[in-house]
Amino acid sequence: MTGDALGWWGVPLAVGAGAIRVSTPFLFVSLGEVVTETAGRINLGLEGTLVMGAMSGYAISYYSGSPWLGVLAAGIVGSLLGALHAGICSLPKVNDIAVGIALLLFGTGLAFFLGTPFVAPQAPNLPSIPLGFWSHVPQIQAALKVNALFFIGVAAAPLLAWALRNTGTGLMIRMVGDNAEAARAMGYSPIQVRLWATTFGGFMAGVGGSFLSLYYPGSWSEGLSSGQGIIAVALVIFARWRPMYCLWASLLFGGAGALGPALQSVGVSQGYYIFNAAPYLLTLVIMIIACSPDRTLAGAPGELSITK
Amino acid sequence: MGGIIQRWLGVLLPLLLALAATMVVFGAFLAVQGVDPIQAYGIIWLGGFGTWFSWQDSLVRAAPLLLTGLCVALPAQMGLMIIGGEGAFVLGALGAVAAGLALASSGLPDVVVDIAMGIAGICAGGALIAFCGILRFKRGVNETISSLLLAYISIAFMNQIIAGPMRDPASLNRPATRTLPDNLMLGDIPGTTIHVGLIFGLVCCVAAYICVYFTKFGFAARVVGGNARAGRVVGLPVERMIVAFCFAAGGAAGLGGMVEVAAVQGAVSSDIATGAGYTGILVAFLARMNPLAIIPVAVLLGGLDAAGGLLQQRLNLPDATMLVFRGVLFVMLLASEAFQGRLTRYLVPRRRLAEVV
Numbered sequence: 001m002t003g004d005a006l007g008w009w010g011v012p013l014a015v016g017a018g019a020i021r022v023s024t025p026f027l028f029v030s031l032g033e034v035v036t037e038t039a040g041r042i043n044l045g046l047e048g049t050l051v052m053g054a055m056s057g058y059a060i061s062y063y064s065g066s067p068w069l070g071v072l073a074a075g076i077v078g079s080l081l082g083a084l085h086a087g088i089c090s091l092p093k094v095n096d097i098a099v100g101i102a103l104l105l106f107g108t109g110l111a112f113f114l115g116t117p118f119v120a121p122q123a124p125n126l127p128s129i130p131l132g133f134w135s136h137v138p139q140i141q142a143a144l145k146v147n148a149l150f151f152i153g154v155a156a157a158p159l160l161a162w163a164l165r166n167t168g169t170g171l172m173i174r175m176v177g178d179n180a181e182a183a184r185a186m187g188y189s190p191i192q193v194r195l196w197a198t199t200f201g202g203f204m205a206g207v208g209g210s211f212l213s214l215y216y217p218g219s220w221s222e223g224l225s226s227g228q229g230i231i232a233v234a235l236v237i238f239a240r241w242r243p244m245y246c247l248w249a250s251l252l253f254g255g256a257g258a259l260g261p262a263l264q265s266v267g268v269s270q271g272y273y274i275f276n277a278a279p280y281l282l283t284l285v286i287m288i289i290a291c292s293p294d295r296t297l298a299g300a301p302g303e304l305s306i307t308k
Numbered sequence: 309m310g311g312i313i314q315r316w317l318g319v320l321l322p323l324l325l326a327l328a329a330t331m332v333v334f335g336a337f338l339a340v341q342g343v344d345p346i347q348a349y350g351i352i353w354l355g356g357f358g359t360w361f362s363w364q365d366s367l368v369r370a371a372p373l374l375l376t377g378l379c380v381a382l383p384a385q386m387g388l389m390i391i392g393g394e395g396a397f398v399l400g401a402l403g404a405v406a407a408g409l410a411l412a413s414s415g416l417p418d419v420v421v422d423i424a425m426g427i428a429g430i431c432a433g434g435a436l437i438a439f440c441g442i443l444r445f446k447r448g449v450n451e452t453i454s455s456l457l458l459a460y461i462s463i464a465f466m467n468q469i470i471a472g473p474m475r476d477p478a479s480l481n482r483p484a485t486r487t488l489p490d491n492l493m494l495g496d497i498p499g500t501t502i503h504v505g506l507i508f509g510l511v512c513c514v515a516a517y518i519c520v521y522f523t524k525f526g527f528a529a530r531v532v533g534g535n536a537r538a539g540r541v542v543g544l545p546v547e548r549m550i551v552a553f554c555f556a557a558g559g560a561a562g563l564g565g566m567v568e569v570a571a572v573q574g575a576v577s578s579d580i581a582t583g584a585g586y587t588g589i590l591v592a593f594l595a596r597m598n599p600l601a602i603i604p605v606a607v608l609l610g611g612l613d614a615a616g617g618l619l620q621q622r623l624n625l626p627d628a629t630m631l632v633f634r635g636v637l638f639v640m641l642l643a644s645e646a647f648q649g650r651l652t653r654y655l656v657p658r659r660r661l662a663e664v665v
Binding site: 084088091092093094095097098099101102103104105106107108109110112113116227230231234237270271272273274276277280281283284287288291292293294 | 389391443445446447448449450452453454456457458460461463464465467468471472586587589590593626627628629630631632634635636638639642643645646648
């Protein structure tokens with residue numbers, strides 16, 4: 001492991017590298033979910049979308065030989081699942097949380113079923129950019145190999161923040177999420193806006209999934225996701241529905257996830273699992289501190305079922 | 309009389325439609341894979357409910373779902389949406405094993421130790437969900453998210469405990485607790501291969517049904533669920549009721565965890581997180597939060613679970629086939645919710661509808 005040669009210095013290096021590597025799926029899923037939740041709906045099925053994206057991205061990359069085509073396919077499959085969620089939720093009296101859990105089970109089941117033939121073969125992976133070329137230390141070189149998707153995600157965060165704040169589409173999404181009645185009075189259809197917002201969320205989750213199978217860990221297996229799709233939903237709350245905060249929170253959660261293995265590699269094996277749960281604990285503590293009985297979290301969309 | 313038929317038709321018709329739609333969609337899915345859907349459905353029926361053997365398998369698999377379903381259905385009476393049953397399930401198993409191992413050599417009768425294990429499981433699971441309820445009214449933290457977060461935290465806590473303080477030194481590669489001695493394991497219902505955990509589940513469901521629909525306490529809970537402010541105005545102790553219902557809900561899931569460890573697995577390892585807590589959410593939704601309706605729904609899902617093995621054996625389909633079937637079924641059933649009580653409007657002439665209402 002990285003810690004061997006560098007001793008204790010390996011820990012911050014591994015955490016930093018982990019923050020960059022592990023955070024990418026969080027970043028994509030949470031940026032998508034920010035848009036979905038801003039429009040007033042919560043999609044808990046993103047875990048299933050993520051796994052489905054990972055599987056289909058891997059399969060397409062294997063057949064076509066182009067990992068970027070795989071990423072695109074993962075996004076398309078993800079948007080289909082998102083649209084399915086939105087379609088069912090637009091029926092009257094249907095609970096979005098229950099539909100999310102049903103689609104979570106459906107997505108993972110379908111991915112496991114269709115993915116059986118792809119467990120063994122190796123598909124071409126996404127290339128990485130070696131930013132550590134200046135260093136002679138192999139650990140630093142390894143840590144600074146950064147995938148292009150990470151940069152796309154980092155660029156998407158401010159872009160999304162700007163679009164939600166300043167464009168007409170962004171205003172429309174926020175209005176539908178804050179007060180559907182007002183939006184309807186203005187002539188917008190909340191159902192339609194939410195359909196597009198959830199589809200976008202599905203697309204991003206699919207792309208996030210393809211990162212898992214095509215870069216890190218870089219192969220398809222049934223145990224590929226360890227709940228990143230669910231963490232990302234919590235992360236959006238942690239980030240108070242702000243895309244830029246999603247970026248910082250993803251890095252923080254990625255780093256927290258990398259802390260356990262990094263400490264283990266220098267011989268500290270105590271608390272390994274607790275470090276893995278750190279993102280959940282952090283989110284819970286933040287919610288306990290920031291909520292109060294008379295008001296909900298600041299920045300929460302008014303129509304969101306989980307904050308009402 | 310006509311009113312009752314009307315009501316039942318209104319509830320059952322969408323369910324049957326959802327089932328039919330599932331059969332069509334999943335049948336098409338199988339046909340694309342080159343599998344004869346009719347043959348596959350025959351095997352699913354056989355594997356789930358075709359023989360006494362498969363019935364026993366289905367009922368064993370239904371047992372934990374009865375209890376985790378209650379973990380969602382009980383708080384729902386008060387308008388709370390708890391989705392962290394998996395955490396209560398895992399903590400219940402851990403608490404039960406801790407109690408069982410601690411008392412194993414105490415010389416107490418086995419039944420007493422088993423009861424202590426059950427109580428430990430109920431308290432561990434109940435405390436977790438009650439905490440969500442307390443957070444809800446003390447801090448205004450949404451119980452759906454807090455219970456989901458706590459489920460993940462509980463699983464991490466369980467992994468930490470079984471890798472550290474409670475680890476069996478003999479479990480080298482996969483950390484696990486020591487195994488419960490055989491005399492503490494729950495037995496089968498005489499004449500069957502179904503463990504007594506099924507009876508726990510059935511009793512809890514019936515008791516919950518009676519409590520919710522036939523007691524003053526249950527009535528008060530439904531008043532609060534309908535309108536919490538109205539409940540406060542008429543002087544109901546809303547906070548205490550939330551804690552009581554959440555504790556009962558988590559206790560049911562915790563008891564499910566105790567059954568899983570004391571009747572099936574024998575020790576707690578990471579396998580204890582079977583996903584029963586998450587399936588329980590759908591059980592409760594499909595039962596429309598009615599504790600009694602949880603029983604048939606859980607048996608149905610247990611049967612689907614049981615059929616997976618046979619399907620794999622006979623048709624050489626992957627294990628995940630039943631996951632796909634279950635997923636399609638859930639999606640269809642939830643979508644059918646939209647048509648509850650609406651279809652009869654088209655079947656029965658309006659004039660008669662006015663009469664029966």
